[in-house]
Amino acid sequence: MRYIEPHGHMVSRTTDDYQAMALAGCAAICEPAFWAGFDRKSADGFYDYFCQLTQHEPKRAARYGLPHYSWLCINPKESEDMALAADVLALIPEFLKAPTVLGIGEIGLNKNTRNEMKVLEQHIALAVQFDQMILVHTPHLEDKRKGTRLIMDCLKANGVVKPERVIIDHVEEHTIRDVLDQGFWAGITLYPESKATPTRAVDMIEAVAAQRVWLNSACDWGHSDPLSVPKAAQEMRRRGHSATAIDNLVYGNPVKFLSQNSRFKAPAAQA
Amino acid sequence: MSTPQPHPGAPARTREQVADLHFMDARYKLLDLAAFLDRLDRASGGEDHRVRGLRAALPLLLEKDEGRVAKILNLWSDPSIVPIEKADTKAASGVWPGLK
Ligand SMILES: [Zn+2]
Numbered sequence: 001m002r003y004i005e006p007h008g009h010m011v012s013r014t015t016d017d018y019q020a021m022a023l024a025g026c027a028a029i030c031e032p033a034f035w036a037g038f039d040r041k042s043a044d045g046f047y048d049y050f051c052q053l054t055q056h057e058p059k060r061a062a063r064y065g066l067p068h069y070s071w072l073c074i075n076p077k078e079s080e081d082m083a084l085a086a087d088v089l090a091l092i093p094e095f096l097k098a099p100t101v102l103g104i105g106e107i108g109l110n111k112n113t114r115n116e117m118k119v120l121e122q123h124i125a126l127a128v129q130f131d132q133m134i135l136v137h138t139p140h141l142e143d144k145r146k147g148t149r150l151i152m153d154c155l156k157a158n159g160v161v162k163p164e165r166v167i168i169d170h171v172e173e174h175t176i177r178d179v180l181d182q183g184f185w186a187g188i189t190l191y192p193e194s195k196a197t198p199t200r201a202v203d204m205i206e207a208v209a210a211q212r213v214w215l216n217s218a219c220d221w222g223h224s225d226p227l228s229v230p231k232a233a234q235e236m237r238r239r240g241h242s243a244t245a246i247d248n249l250v251y252g253n254p255v256k257f258l259s260q261n262s263r264f265k266a267p268a269a270q271a
Numbered sequence: 272m273s274t275p276q277p278h279p280g281a282p283a284r285t286r287e288q289v290a291d292l293h294f295m296d297a298r299y300k301l302l303d304l305a306a307f308l309d310r311l312d313r314a315s316g317g318e319d320h321r322v323r324g325l326r327a328a329l330p331l332l333l334e335k336d337e338g339r340v341a342k343i344l345n346l347w348s349d350p351s352i353v354p355i356e357k358a359d360t361k362a363a364s365g366v367w368p369g370l371k
Contacts, residue, residue: 141366174348207280
């Protein structure tokens, strides 16, 4: 089988993980900028992180034949500090020139605060200014439903953002329909404790028209599994889904969404 | 037993097939939950809001119609609609603390 890992935080993973993913059929990896598990104290920390995402990590992935792409932002967990957020936002335009950057992400909300909302609006404005696609992180657990609604309202209020160029990630059973109904793409994150499991994910994709859904592991420094996308594919297989349906979900859909940016090359098209 | 309402995207399957695939998984998870509740009984102190939320969700498991996961997630969700002034913590707890 072949699949795309459209959301993996590879800076937090070992080289062995790259190898395991390549062996499992991974054809490309996309890495949104995220929270490192601690708050960075200055924009310099983000400068180094953006260099890592755009220069170092693609080289590490290439050793396993894996194209590596990235998305840039200051994540919502560090957006409470508006001055820091302004400094980091000012860095982004320069890094958008890097050939493997696909857009702005993962932006969104964490605790649904006023400052997080302001920084979210600034990111959306930046995406519009530079005609970038958007990858959205929705809040965890009890904050998810409210945050998802606030984020969608914010995207709609901008007036220019095309929903089909936005993926709203970490949807669960109580948010997926809203997201799809409003024209956005939906990401189901296979993160065992706080998001969805492969079995629940397959239940969800059986319940909705899954043409605008992707699966991702969001593997990072926390309890997560870089092979969770192929494991979900295996769950589909044992439930009787066709090879075509599986390929459409784990390969075709992410390729369709990501190819809206011409920088993304469908791995099948590569020699 | 409710009338089967297969999802459009799901290959046809019998309840026996579903049980063959997933019963043991559900069985051990239920026993783990029971053990967790026993463990709480043996501990001291008042009821935690997260555990209160978990107990409130249990009756939803026995409801007849589908959508139990969404119902539980909605029960545990913050029902407010406006942004809060400032975060008192970075992490969510799993159950909205205001749940009665
Ligand atoms: Zn992430």
